[in-house]
Amino acid sequence: MTTLKSKLQDDLNAAIKGRDELRSSTLRMTLAAITTQEVAGKEKRELADDEVQAVIVKEAKKRREAAEAFEKGGRAESAAREKAEGEVLAEYLPQQMSDAELEQIVSQAVEEAKAAGAEGGRAMGQVMKIVKPKVGDKAEGGRVAATVKRLLLG
Numbered sequence: 001m002t003t004l005k006s007k008l009q010d011d012l013n014a015a016i017k018g019r020d021e022l023r024s025s026t027l028r029m030t031l032a033a034i035t036t037q038e039v040a041g042k043e044k045r046e047l048a049d050d051e052v053q054a055v056i057v058k059e060a061k062k063r064r065e066a067a068e069a070f071e072k073g074g075r076a077e078s079a080a081r082e083k084a085e086g087e088v089l090a091e092y093l094p095q096q097m098s099d100a101e102l103e104q105i106v107s108q109a110v111e112e113a114k115a116a117g118a119e120g121g122r123a124m125g126q127v128m129k130i131v132k133p134k135v136g137d138k139a140e141g142g143r144v145a146a147t148v149k150r151l152l153l154g
Helices: 003-017 021-039 049-072 076-090 099-115 120-138 141-153
Strands: none
Touching: 003 021, 003 049, 021 049, 021 076, 049 076, 049 120, 099 120, 099 141, 120 141
């Protein structure tokens, strides 16, 4: 078992023993998503830590989007629950990059793309290709895209 998955399992056991309903249900859903990913395809396989982390990122994004939808629908209690679940998942994700760090990486990539001859809004794809490997999971894709767009067009 991968170290991250075993940590999730150990934390789930501790949450169950501590009668922490929010944490235990969130970790159960996450472990179920990991298992689903492991059995997808033709053969069952063990996910590596980076693949487990990708599943956690996806689950956290689902919680964020659900919270936004509940807020728009006027269901504050459900939105609060989704946000709380997202906070539990955030403990297992890498520390997010600050806006200043992200902006610095993006501005360097914009200069690089412009030096290669890319201009205006069409350069967005080229800049994203440069930025994504440098940023990885340390910044959400939407946040990266917004920063690239702002620096390219602004």
